[in-house]
Amino acid sequence: MKAAVSTVFVVDDDLAVRSSLGMLLRSVGLPVMGYSSASDFLTHYEVHQPGCLVLDVRMPGMSGLELQQQLNLKGAMIPVIFITGHGDVPMAVEAMQLGAFDFVQKPVRDQDLLDRIQKALVLDLDNRNKLQQHDSQRKRLTTLTPRERQVMDLMTKGRPNKLMAADLDLSQRTIEIHRAHVMQKMQANSLAQLVRIAIDLT
Amino acid sequence: MTEHSAPKVDSALPAQLARVSREAALTELAGGIAHEINQPLSAIATYAQACVRMLANPAPDLQEIQSALQQITDQALRAGDAIRSVRQQVGTKPTQRDAANLNELVADVALLITPELQRERLSLVLQVESDLQQVNINRLGVQQLLLDLLRNAADALVDAQHGDREIQLGTRHGDNDNVEVFVRDRGHGVATELRERLFHPFFSTRRTGAGLGLAIAKSIARSQGGTLLYRPNAPAGAEFYLSLPVYQKRVQI
Numbered sequence: 001m002k003a004a005v006s007t008v009f010v011v012d013d014d015l016a017v018r019s020s021l022g023m024l025l026r027s028v029g030l031p032v033m034g035y036s037s038a039s040d041f042l043t044h045y046e047v048h049q050p051g052c053l054v055l056d057v058r059m060p061g062m063s064g065l066e067l068q069q070q071l072n073l074k075g076a077m078i079p080v081i082f083i084t085g086h087g088d089v090p091m092a093v094e095a096m097q098l099g100a101f102d103f104v105q106k107p108v109r110d111q112d113l114l115d116r117i118q119k120a121l122v123l124d125l126d127n128r129n130k131l132q133q134h135d136s137q138r139k140r141l142t143t144l145t146p147r148e149r150q151v152m153d154l155m156t157k158g159r160p161n162k163l164m165a166a167d168l169d170l171s172q173r174t175i176e177i178h179r180a181h182v183m184q185k186m187q188a189n190s191l192a193q194l195v196r197i198a199i200d201l202t
Numbered sequence: 203m204t205e206h207s208a209p210k211v212d213s214a215l216p217a218q219l220a221r222v223s224r225e226a227a228l229t230e231l232a233g234g235i236a237h238e239i240n241q242p243l244s245a246i247a248t249y250a251q252a253c254v255r256m257l258a259n260p261a262p263d264l265q266e267i268q269s270a271l272q273q274i275t276d277q278a279l280r281a282g283d284a285i286r287s288v289r290q291q292v293g294t295k296p297t298q299r300d301a302a303n304l305n306e307l308v309a310d311v312a313l314l315i316t317p318e319l320q321r322e323r324l325s326l327v328l329q330v331e332s333d334l335q336q337v338n339i340n341r342l343g344v345q346q347l348l349l350d351l352l353r354n355a356a357d358a359l360v361d362a363q364h365g366d367r368e369i370q371l372g373t374r375h376g377d378n379d380n381v382e383v384f385v386r387d388r389g390h391g392v393a394t395e396l397r398e399r400l401f402h403p404f405f406s407t408r409r410t411g412a413g414l415g416l417a418i419a420k421s422i423a424r425s426q427g428g429t430l431l432y433r434p435n436a437p438a439g440a441e442f443y444l445s446l447p448v449y450q451k452r453v454q455i
Contacts (some may be wrong), residue, residue, distance in 0.1 A: 020248035107247035
């Protein structure tokens, strides 16, 4: 996996628009990659690359909207900021319905665009962290023994030890040991946290 | 003033005028022009904003700034080219003008538009001034202008009640010895605050309109030496009228 540096991917068929955006973003220290078409971007982009996408809504070939749909199908959650011409408001509305992060109108006010990009990058990292957390929790769950798994289910339903012991035909002491293992393996500090993890994993 | 509602069917009509609705073509054209000019403008704005940010750096990359400035020049020229090519396409060919009788022209236009209006269950009433002097116009241009005004009037009456589904087309004597041709409807008219911008390009009260119809009509009027004007119709609706100077025969000295 490549070093996870957040990159702004700019997709616009117009060379001047693309390179001016590249210059603007580099001037504030953002790493930028430019693509002249949606399909060019799709062939080069890997979903694990963090960043955000700045996309012209109206392009020859695959339109911005179609690209967004393709990304959705790939499960790529990279936030998309659409740039629209002045007559494209209905398209922008459609883009937002398809889950676009935001849109700005051409000509772009630099501060508006930069603010949105910053927000999009924060959201993207946040999403990726959550996903990673989710993955590691899922891994932790697989380390539980079948018995511990049973105990965890009952714990998260709020079943008291005494009743759990009766349910599973075990001593309360044994239940306590299983509980401790569950908390340790799932890296939960409190029952509330364990419940939270259980909800996240369902 | 004579009044009759069934125009007589006679003259052969130029093929170019046969029910051409230019609205769709105009909308596309306007969108295309807007895009061609907005792209370079957009690049210029972004390059300039990048320059400002780069110059704020204590050690600015002057080469990068120079290349941005060169790009700004190129893009400004590109926008200029786009405008020039539009001008060439739309053309500013001088139009041939001849002495013409507005009443005959009005009768032709009425004939042309009647089938369209009938489909919309609208009626057309002609009110022509019988004793009318000739004007010096390009007939095709003025016919097109009147057709556009009539179609606008028809659009304004889409939701009108039965009794109001009537458009008046006519001629009359105007101020300063001018001759006028008018189109009236009993629709909603034009709100006072919008009247000033009525003839501006890209101004439209319709959601789908390009806002070029009246701007073009106004420029056609000007090319005929006339003026296109608006006034509210009484008791309701809109009146657009074209005021034209009377044809003066050149006198040999």
